Amino acid sequence: MAPKIVPARGMRDVLPADKARREHALRVIREVYRSFGFDEVETPALEELSRLESGQGGENEKMLFKVLRRGLDPDEALKPAEAADLGLRFDLTVPLSRYVATNAAALRTPAKLLQIGPVWRAERPQKGRYRQFVQCDIDIVGEPGAIAEVELVTATHTALQRLGLAGTTLRINDREVLGGLLTGCGFAADDHGSVLITVDKADKIGLDGVMAELRAKGFADELVSALESALGRLLTITDLSSPGALADALPGAVPAAAVARLGEIGAALAVSAPELPVVFDVSLVRGMGYYTGPIFEMALEGSGSSIAGGGRYDNMVGRFSGRDLPACGFSIGFERIADHLRVEADRSRTVALVHSPDVPAGELVRRQREMAAEGYRVALVRQAKRMQPLLDKLVEEGYGGVLRARLDEDGAVSFGEIAPLAAGGA
Structure with a gap:
């Protein structure tokens, strides 16, 4: 071993x-x-x-x-x-x-x-x-x-x-x-x-x-x-x-x-x-x-x-x-x-930006940069078959919101609204 x-x-x-x-x-x-x-x-x-x-x-x-x-x-x-x-x-x-x-x-x-x-x-x-x-x-x-x-x-x-x-x-x-x-x-x-x-x-x-x-x-x-x-x-x-x-x-x-x-x-x-x-x-x-x-x-x-x-x-x-x-x-x-601290992180401005694999990197990072300028902390998260374990880990790290990015049929990138992120379900 x-x-x-x-x-x-x-x-x-x-x-x-x-x-x-x-x-x-x-x-x-x-x-x-x-x-x-x-x-x-x-x-x-x-x-x-x-x-x-x-x-x-x-x-x-x-x-x-x-x-x-x-x-x-x-x-x-x-x-x-x-x-x-x-x-x-x-x-x-x-x-x-x-x-x-x-x-x-x-x-x-x-x-x-x-x-x-x-x-x-x-x-x-x-x-x-x-x-x-x-x-x-x-x-x-x-x-x-x-x-x-x-x-x-x-x-x-x-x-x-x-x-x-x-x-x-x-x-x-x-x-x-x-x-x-x-x-x-x-x-x-x-x-x-x-x-x-x-x-x-x-x-x-x-x-x-x-x-x-x-x-x-x-x-x-x-x-x-x-x-x-x-x-x-x-x-x-x-x-x-x-x-x-x-x-x-x-x-x-x-x-x-x-x-x-x-x-x-x-x-x-x-x-x-x-x-x-x-x-x-x-x-x-x-x-x-x-x-x-x-x-x-x-x-x-x-x-x-x-x-x-x-x-x-x-x-x-x-x-x-x-x-x-x-x-x-x-x-x-x-x-x-x-070990005695019980400080809760401020989750209101922390977002997981979940994206499908075909969304262009430039568009993702552009949006990430825009949100960062607005005071958000943004983690880019690739869409997978089993997302919940990863999202649960992000909750542990203090993330409180999720934003989904998709590539539309016409090739344009669309971003949804920020939704609450919680352990066990987004």
Whole structure:
């Protein structure tokens, strides 16, 4: 038996009906983000490895697709690290930071930028998780105040609402809160990254699992116990409307400004997006090492995972330009929302032009061109003995009308009226 022909592992093909649905969703997202004043930009799929392996990408840096240098001698023995100089981007934030550093003179401040495109991670494929996937990012660079976080969250919530995705909840935390919490529990600053990687798994392995993994990593029992007690206490605090209660529950090592900032964001979102529940979650970490302040994730009821996430990364641009700029971004994981979309295509201007084999090609394409100029989408469909399966497929692809072309006895081409097209009968 011939082998099954499938895409590369972790990749997928997109059929016409799904592609149309996805493109409609992307148009809605673009329209909403542009209505909030974001300008769309584009960055290359490839970046220099030194930029992608800066230590800021967390676990994603271990999942890089690397590209071999050109002109390598096939007989020369090279270590893998010496053979590659470029990599496929694993997110859109690192390339955007480089983009801002490169094009700073051409951008106004603050810059409000939109970027949509594929990213690649060499991870283990599973349901809803691919090695190539689309992200939709908005970023504000040059604004240090909480208005950046509020605008990013409100714009993204509006886009998801416009797509019909109701029931979203925003979880929010702050990297400075997490850093102060770990310091207050006695963990050394050099160990914070390792501890946070484990804490980030709390929603999957639970608090007991987090503590077991930290002990397995060799952390002293008194430190782990202190963290367990603090997290157990803080996980019961979810309301940001009284930041004083949160401040009282946190160790003194947590900067008061970070707690106040969370309260400011929560209060502002209660005005700009009052229908969006905002929940403080001390276990929210987000794996990227470049986050410096507030971090947030948006979850959709029933999805089982976050569908958007982001945060503040004030030091990232400076790694490329030598001059730090405040920056904050929010990213929609498009593949995670695609399966939840129930967008009906507009079928009113989509027509299958069915023709007998003897109708001249020039006449058919002339009519197709005329209708296209009138705003129709027209598919030429050759008449066959069994038309219904083909027409059913066109319905799946979003076509809503059928127009029949025939060659009359005198040799003239006649076109009927557009009739409704529906599955099971035209």
